[in-house]
Amino acid sequence: MDDWTFRADRVTKSFGELRANDEITLQVRPGEVYGLLGPNGAGKTTLVKQIIGLLKPTSGALTLGPHDLVEDPDAARQLCSYLPQAQMPIDSFGAQQVMKLTGMIRGGDTITVQRRSDELIDALDIGEWRNTLGMKLSGGVKRLVGFAMVTVWPGRLVILDEPTNDVDPRRRRLLWEQIRRLGDAGASVLLVTHNVLEAEKSVDRLAIINDGRLIAEGTPSSLKAQDRGRMRLQLMMTPGHDTPEMPPFVHHHTRVGNNVMATVGESDSAQAIGWAQEMMGLGEAEEYALAATTLEDVYIRLTGHRSEEEPANIEAAM
Amino acid sequence: MTGGPMAIHAPSSVRTGWAHWLESYVMMTRWELGSLRLLLPLIVALQVIIGGGFALGIGLLFEDMPARNALYLSTGVTVVTLITVGLVLGPQLVGNRKIAGTYDFMWSLPVPRTTQAAAWTTVNSVIALPGMVAALLIADWRYDLPLHISLSIVPAVLLTIVTATMVGYAFAHAIPRPMITQLITQLLIFFILGFAPINIPPENLPAWLASLNDWLPFYHMAVVIRGGLTDGLITDVGSSYLVLTLYTAASVAVAAWVIGRRD
Ligand SMILES: Nc1ncnc2c1ncn2[C@@H]1O[C@H](COP(=O)(O)OP(=O)(O)OP(=O)(O)O)[C@@H](O)[C@H]1O
Ligand SMILES: [Mg+2]
Numbered sequence: 001m002d003d004w005t006f007r008a009d010r011v012t013k014s015f016g017e018l019r020a021n022d023e024i025t026l027q028v029r030p031g032e033v034y035g036l037l038g039p040n041g042a043g044k045t046t047l048v049k050q051i052i053g054l055l056k057p058t059s060g061a062l063t064l065g066p067h068d069l070v071e072d073p074d075a076a077r078q079l080c081s082y083l084p085q086a087q088m089p090i091d092s093f094g095a096q097q098v099m100k101l102t103g104m105i106r107g108g109d110t111i112t113v114q115r116r117s118d119e120l121i122d123a124l125d126i127g128e129w130r131n132t133l134g135m136k137l138s139g140g141v142k143r144l145v146g147f148a149m150v151t152v153w154p155g156r157l158v159i160l161d162e163p164t165n166d167v168d169p170r171r172r173r174l175l176w177e178q179i180r181r182l183g184d185a186g187a188s189v190l191l192v193t194h195n196v197l198e199a200e201k202s203v204d205r206l207a208i209i210n211d212g213r214l215i216a217e218g219t220p221s222s223l224k225a226q227d228r229g230r231m232r233l234q235l236m237m238t239p240g241h242d243t244p245e246m247p248p249f250v251h252h253h254t255r256v257g258n259n260v261m262a263t264v265g266e267s268d269s270a271q272a273i274g275w276a277q278e279m280m281g282l283g284e285a286e287e288y289a290l291a292a293t294t295l296e297d298v299y300i301r302l303t304g305h306r307s308e309e310e311p312a313n314i315e316a317a318m
Numbered sequence: 319m320t321g322g323p324m325a326i327h328a329p330s331s332v333r334t335g336w337a338h339w340l341e342s343y344v345m346m347t348r349w350e351l352g353s354l355r356l357l358l359p360l361i362v363a364l365q366v367i368i369g370g371g372f373a374l375g376i377g378l379l380f381e382d383m384p385a386r387n388a389l390y391l392s393t394g395v396t397v398v399t400l401i402t403v404g405l406v407l408g409p410q411l412v413g414n415r416k417i418a419g420t421y422d423f424m425w426s427l428p429v430p431r432t433t434q435a436a437a438w439t440t441v442n443s444v445i446a447l448p449g450m451v452a453a454l455l456i457a458d459w460r461y462d463l464p465l466h467i468s469l470s471i472v473p474a475v476l477l478t479i480v481t482a483t484m485v486g487y488a489f490a491h492a493i494p495r496p497m498i499t500q501l502i503t504q505l506l507i508f509f510i511l512g513f514a515p516i517n518i519p520p521e522n523l524p525a526w527l528a529s530l531n532d533w534l535p536f537y538h539m540a541v542v543i544r545g546g547l548t549d550g551l552i553t554d555v556g557s558s559y560l561v562l563t564l565y566t567a568a569s570v571a572v573a574a575w576v577i578g579r580r581d
Binding site for chain 2 (some may be wrong): 002003004052054055056073074075077078080081082084085086087088089091092093097101104105106107108129154155156182186187274285289
């Protein structure tokens, strides 16, 4: 058996002065769904564009099994399938027609491509638009058709840049199921998303990228390990009010807009509720909620700033 | 919902060679024809109208057109209809796709990129040829031309279309802003119609412009196509074939380089 692990090794990409990717190293094994998370402009699309040969790394290596993807972009295009963040050129094609055509361009045979496209249309529940022209499809359905196009005959590495964009919550679930199945069928899946909560449920491992650097990597639960035994206290501040002084039991806090999120120990829950009610009594806060921590808390802590020294940055991160 | 194991036929090896190239070329031609499907009838009809109309229009230049002028101008019109598709319409279509942002996907398809350029040339020919034929037929009917069509029209048209299409394709891809591409196509059509010895005999041009045109492809395109359509109107086609062949080779090489480049 060949090893088809995808490896990025210290990939750096500069656009003039800007380091859009800074020494990024990661691996995606066959069967694994690997999430790439990070705020706007973090460098996620830049990374995946280098894999498929749309951009060339300034330095570093990208390999898939025995193939050097930087040296051999033809191999990259044949072995990887790619759903770009940008538009798909499907305006003049029927939905299923364009899935079959791309499947055949990817090397598929007519019968399999027909069967797989039927399967995907059912699985994503887009049968209603089977023969609709691309230009008449809604944004979300276009996105789903795009996903089907690149996975009718998937490559060893399937790269999906924000596949769930514009898709309604129910079909998003169907889409995640299909992404999962790609992994189960042996493909490596590298997936860019902003939806931390959905990713938490569906990816095997993930990396968080910020300012071009990989700042955290691991399974969702290993990333949350630091927050084990902690809760999230969310305070909705009254507009115009400053963030109050945090009581000593708060581990860290972030403010995004009027929302203050504080991490507290489970054993301090009662105290935290008391404090939140006090804030509401003073008119400082309008609402509060106490909940289990999620990957989102980790994400915000890592990509936002821990203190309020640069609140503008936190808002940009959301 | 579908259950059971999904069949994934992931590629294990990288396809190369001529068979793969040809197969990819056929698929990409299907793709290009498919993606222009809704526009194609309109574009072709327009080309036919432009070609035919242009052929009729030159009749208005003279009260009673001498036979030799009729032949010269009508064949010139066929050349213009042929090259404007590759140099003007083609780049505008590429620019539209740049604006739509669909090239990330197109450039990620598992085909040699040169097959995409070849498919593009094929589609441009499908658009250009009906206009050229219409111009010729209408001119022949209107002016009763002493046409003398020889087999050399095939390589002449081929070299002309490939060069025009590849030059247009290359600059449309190389220039990041479609707006600039549009301006360049405007400039080109202005030059082709007004300052290139296609419809204007080179001896009527200022000497410097005539010698500039010796180094540009337009005059040579007109020479080889006239050579294939007439007898006696053109004497020296050899050197024009040579220059044009070099242009064709260079334009293909530049286009291949432009689309193969990674930032
Ligand atoms: N072709 C380019 N030339 C110059 N700068 C670029 C280019 N492409 C991207 N950048 C810059 O590189 C940085 C990373 O961009 P990238 O598109 O990779 O971000 P991203 O993580 O995909 O963001 P988003 O979540 O918004 O899609 C940004 O600062 C962006 O402005
Ligand atoms: Mg992006």
